Amino acid sequence: MKITKLVCGHCGTALSGLGQDKLFFCSNCGKGWVLDAGGLEPVQVQCRASSSSRLPLPFWMVSAAVHVLKRTVRNEFTSTIVRFGSRYEEDVLAAKKSETGGFSERRTFLFPAFPVDGLPGIGVVLSEKIRDLPGELGQEEPLPAICGGSVSKTDAAILARCIAVGQETEKADWLAEIEIVLSSVKSTLVILPCSVEVEKVNVAETGVSFFRRSVPDWDGIMDYHSSRT
Numbered sequence: 609m610k611i612t613k614l615v616c617g618h619c620g621t622a623l624s625g626l627g628q629d630k631l632f633f634c635s636n637c638g639k640g641w642v643l644d645a646g647g648l649e650p651v652q653v654q655c656r657a658s659s660s661s662r663l664p665l666p667f668w669m670v671s672a673a674v675h676v677l678k679r680t681v682r683n684e685f686t687s688t689i690v691r692f693g694s695r696y697e698e699d700v701l702a703a704k705k706s707e708t709g710g711f712s713e714r715r716t717f718l719f720p721a722f723p724v725d726g727l728p729g730i731g732v733v734l735s736e737k738i739r740d741l742p743g744e745l746g747q748e749e750p751l752p753a754i755c756g757g758s759v760s761k762t763d764a765a766i767l768a769r770c771i772a773v774g775q776e777t778e779k780a781d782w783l784a785e786i787e788i789v790l791s792s793v794k795s796t797l798v799i800l801p802c803s804v805e806v807e808k809v810n811v812a813e814t815g816v817s818f819f820r821r822s823v824p825d826w827d828g829i830m831d832y833h834s835s836r837t
């Protein structure tokens with residue numbers, strides 16, 4: 609068994625979090641760390657929540673080149689339902705498909721770094737709100753403590769691809785088949801001020817929310833924060 613000492617590699621402060629956490633933020637010096645097989649590795653951080661934020665939560669911001677290698681859409685989808693029922697007949701429908709793939713573009717994805725049911729869907733809506741995020745903290749402002757970041761850097765890259773697929777299915781055509789790969793992936797830990805309102809958790813000022821019951825470790829996250837105040 610390999611034991612990793614959870615201290616900030618920059619200033620030596622002990623790092624805190626929950627049992628499953630893979631992402632750590634040093635609330636003393638503001639450096640971010642991600643735990644992988646080789647131990648703690650540094651990760652870029654954007655701290656957009658202050659120590660007085662009600663609920664600072666960790667998110668991944670992943671920037672990547674998205675290559676849509678193949679994107680097949682079905683034409684006349686509604687009329688084929690009328691004509692052929694729900695059966696998919698490749699030979700009949702083959703002529704009613706067109707290729708819309710073969711492009712690459714850089715995209716930035718934003719999504720929770722803690723497990724949430726329906727996470728890719730939250731990522732699709734949140735990624736459109738990156739411009740609405742509060743600014744980064746200034747040099748002298750006191751830093752928050754965070755916990756719950758149990759989505760590893762590897763899983764973050766996989767989730768970014770799921771969100772890219774989700775973005776393609778959201779387009780106003782009938783997507784039949786897609787092949788997407790991501791390259792030159794850059795991952796940043798983003799700490800956002802969140803707030804709880806009855807059953808929902810609001811993400812900063814984005815207007816995006818999710819149900820707290822969709823977060824498996826919600827109680828652990830709340831216990832961590834209440835024990836620090």
Ligand SMILES: [Zn+2]
Nearest residue numbers: 616619634637
């Ligand atoms: Zn530190």
